Amino acid sequence: xxINKHMRQVGEIKDRxxxxxxGMFLTEHVEMIKAWREEETKVPKPDLTEVDLQxxxxxxxxxxxxxxxxxxxxxxxxxxxYHEGIVEGMDxxxxxxxxxxxxKNRRIPVGEIVSITMIE
Numbered sequence: 001x002x003i004n005k006h007m008r009q010v011g012e013i014k015d016r017x018x019x020x021x022x023g024m025f026l027t028e029h030v031e032m033i034k035a036w037r038e039e040e041t042k043v044p045k046p047d048l049t050e051v052d053l054q055x056x057x058x059x060x061x062x063x064x065x066x067x068x069x070x071x072x073x074x075x076x077x078x079x080x081x082y083h084e085g086i087v088e089g090m091d092x093x094x095x096x097x098x099x100x101x102x103x104k105n106r107r108i109p110v111g112e113i114v115s116i117t118m119i120e
Contacts (some may be wrong), residue, residue, distance in 0.1 A: 046114050054060035058095065059116040063087045069119045072099070074112040083108060084119070 025118045047054075063070045072083040085101035096107040 001089070009087060013060070043075070043080060044078070045075050050116070054115055059118070060087065060090075063116065063118055064089065066118075070099070071117045071119055072108060072113060073115040073117075074108055075114050078111050 009050045018099075024092055034065065059070075069084065069086055074081045081099065083099065083106070085099040085106070088100055088105060090097050090110075091107075095110045097110060097113070098105055098107055099104075
């Protein structure tokens with residue numbers, strides 16, 4: 001039997017999952033399923049308190065002084081993104097953090113930052 005990427009073993013039953021029903025779906029159904037899957041993967045923006053923001057600022061200042069590698073977690077468009085590098089500085093006028101990821105200097109808006117973790 002040919003192995004299909006959609007085939008999975010459930011107990012003793014070989015199930016094709018949703019692939020067996022695709023011929024019966026209307027275009028509207030397919031669009032609704034895609035929208036539902038996208039909605040399921042969305043993550044709400046974390047609500048940071050004043051204490052959380054103060055801790056982020058302290059971690060950032062320590063990382064700039066020690067010039068150590070940090071992992072910066074950002075939230076944008078209902079998804080989390082991870083950036084890793086050495087914090088070079090901050091641009092207070094445009095409210096961005098400048099970090100070097102061993103390729104080039106990159107910028108992250110301060111409003112998107114959720115957490116900063118130092119990597120030893």
